Amino acid sequence: MADVHHLAPSKRPYVAVVGPGDADGEHAWLAEEVGARLAEAGAVVVTGGLGGVMEAACRGAKSRRGQTLALLPGDDRTAANGWVDVAVATGMGEMRNALIVRAADALIAIGGGPGTLSELGFALKTGRPVVGLASWDIEGMITASEPAEAVARALRHSSSAVS
Template sequence: MSSGASGRPDQQPDQYKGPVRLRGRSIDPSTTDQRLLDSRGPADWVHTDPWRVLRIQAEFVEGFGQLSELGAAVGVFGSARTRPEDPAYAQGEELGRKLVEAGFAVVTGGGPGAMEAANKGACEAGGTSVGLGIELPFEAGLNDWVDIGINFRYFFVRKTMFVKYSQGFVVLPGGLGTLDELFEALTLVQTRKVTRFPIALLGVDHWGGLLDWMRGTLLGRGTISAGDLDMMTLTDDVDEAVSLMVDASREG
């Protein structure tokens, strides 16, 4: 599933545009999301955007069709930059394995790093390992531990699939993309767009400072309520994170 060494002189990571794989000189320096959202340039969007709706619709149909019978699942987020020697990688493998043992499929962004670790743990435990990839100019498709993989062009379609087919999220140490996924989930829970949706932050050293800031600054200034902080469980214990998912699933 990931790009392998081909020996070509122009070899660089493959680029995925939905189901299409590009290599070498065929790689597009822009992305579908970028062309949709970038307001610069001529006003040809008047003629092209209605047609984009059909492509967006097709991505929703593909995702719904592939995942509708997935069953109980937990979304796992984390950095694509996590190295195999990082303790967070081993923690991701343990998490993937124990989620499968608890009866869940594991759904990640399908990339390398922490996502690969969770997919690997799930796959080696004999469970369902799902990767929801996204078209990016600097990543090389789905990792080798994904059994069910879907590549999306649009972030918002991909995010819908995560929330619709996951019963909760476990968030490993990560950067901007992980923060984006975390805060979108928190907003959906806060606004009651989703209910009974547990969120576990795995890694006290990594996430503790963020929660301290939210408590001291956001709560201190009244821009969030105390209950908003209760939407997250901070822990270093994989078993506690898995138990949180199991308990919420039983309550639902």
């Protein structure tokens, strides 16, 4: 992928990192590594802005001076985790999962719960590339075994979606 660090954020790839809001341990570590590698590649990290995988991905991105965008379920922007640059309070509850998918050029799913599954369904339905890392293996998903591979695959498969 070409160097995109010099581009305005709106011209960079947007990659959503999705997973359980209560994740810790291995899933949190994977998400933090994914966030850091996405930032190093110049991508904007999109999440639901709360805890678990979302917070870890944002923390990883900020550790590499990356940019983060959160689409929150409630009405309060201040509910975002402390690693979010831009917080959008949607007031839509879990329906904001569709917005996360539509805002992203690709998704990386880490772990999973019902909310993550809804995001995967929306992404596959809309033709967004979905990379699974320690997540489900659903038809149409791309699998990866470690963070660098997940990021490379997400960026490679999203290149046609980025202008």
